[in-house]
Amino acid sequence: QQQVKQSPQSLIVQKGGISIINCAYENTAFDYFPWYQQFPGKGPALLIAIRPDVSEKKEGRFTISFNKSAKQFSLHIMDSQPGDSATYFCAASTRGSTLGRLYFGRGTQLTVWP
Amino acid sequence: NAGVTQTPKFQVLKTGQSMTLQCAQDMNHNSMYWYRQDPGMGLRLIYYSASEGTTDKGEVPNGYNVSRLNKREFSLRLESAAPSQTSVYFCASLPRTGVNSPLHFGNGTRLTVT
Numbered sequence: 390q391q392q393v394k395q396s397p398q399s400l401i402v403q404k405g406g407i408s409i410i411n412c413a414y415e416n417t418a419f420d421y422f423p424w425y426q427q428f429p430g431k432g433p434a435l436l437i438a439i440r441p442d443v444s445e446k447k448e449g450r451f452t453i454s455f456n457k458s459a460k461q462f463s464l465h466i467m468d469s470q471p472g473d474s475a476t477y478f479c480a481a482s483t484r485g486s487t488l489g490r491l492y493f494g495r496g497t498q499l500t501v502w503p
Numbered sequence: 504n505a506g507v508t509q510t511p512k513f514q515v516l517k518t519g520q521s522m523t524l525q526c527a528q529d530m531n532h533n534s535m536y537w538y539r540q541d542p543g544m545g546l547r548l549i550y551y552s553a554s555e556g557t558t559d560k561g562e563v564p565n566g567y568n569v570s571r572l573n574k575r576e577f578s579l580r581l582e583s584a585a586p587s588q589t590s591v592y593f594c595a596s597l598p599r600t601g602v603n604s605p606l607h608f609g610n611g612t613r614l615t616v617t
Contacts, residue, residue, distance in 0.1 A: 391545075398543070423605070432507070432593050432608030433546070478545055489536050489597040489606050490561065493545035 392416060393481050395494025402501050408466040410497045412479035415460065419481040423491070424453065424464050427476045436477070437464070469501045505529050507609035509594050515615045516584045524579040524612050526594030534597040535577035536606065537561075537569060539590040546593065552577055584616045 395412045402408045412422075423438035439446045439453040439462065446453045452465040466473055476498050480491040510525045528535065533554050538546040538561075548561030552571040566588060568580045581588055591613050595606040 393545075395545070425606075430610065432595070432610050433606075434608065435605030438605075489534050489595065490548060490551060491546075491606065492562075493547070495543055495545040 392492035393494045395479050399498045402469045404503050406469050408469045410464045410477055412494050413461045414481050418483045421482045422462050423480050425478045471501050474501050507607050509609035509612050513613045520584050521582050527576045528596040532596035532598050536595040537579045538593045541590050586616045589616045
């Protein structure tokens with residue numbers, strides 16, 4: 390059973406547009422929600438993360454929006470660039486366990502075309 | 504600073520063969536992890552080691568064994584490979600638990616079992 394559900398599976402955005410990837414979870418014990426970015430042939434790398442005590446976190450062009458009551462969170466990439474083309478994974482973990490024990494979504498392949 | 508190093512990068516096995524995937528980190532991290540990545544499935548935790556001398560099962564441990572050889576090294580062994588174990592395997596490490604530290608991933612081992 391997928392603990393974190395991610396959509397869409399793939400996304401094509403024009404350069405300069407906004408990319409939005411959505412995730413949902415059921416386990417209310419989750420309290421750490423990172424997003425990882427992965428380029429072909431490489432391992433995932435942390436992009437941005439949020440805890441449920443805030444509703445939004447912004448780092449440059451990347452923003453996480455978090456809705457605790459709906460158990461949903463999303464990644465917004467503003468002014469999308471061709472260099473943002475990659476696979477994005479949302480994930481979740483619980484405070485009581487090691488933070489490295491992450492439950493990942495299935496990934497979104499983002500293509501930004503010029 | 505190499506980070507997390509995985510060997511080999513590629514491997515082809517026949518059904519029933521055994522092999523060990525090697526992982527080493529040079530960041531003095533306490534915790535280490537093995538994930539597998541399958542198309543459309545995201546990353547799933549196989550085994551992890553929260554600290555030197557301890558190992559625990561993740562979501563999909565069947566068919567695998569691990570050894571935390573020392574603080575730097577964490578190996579994953581397939582005793583009798585099956586086609587269902589065809590995947591990309593990622594090793595990751597974390598400085599310590601309970602803090603907002605990102606997982607550091609290696610670049611993966613691409614394993615094909617025929």
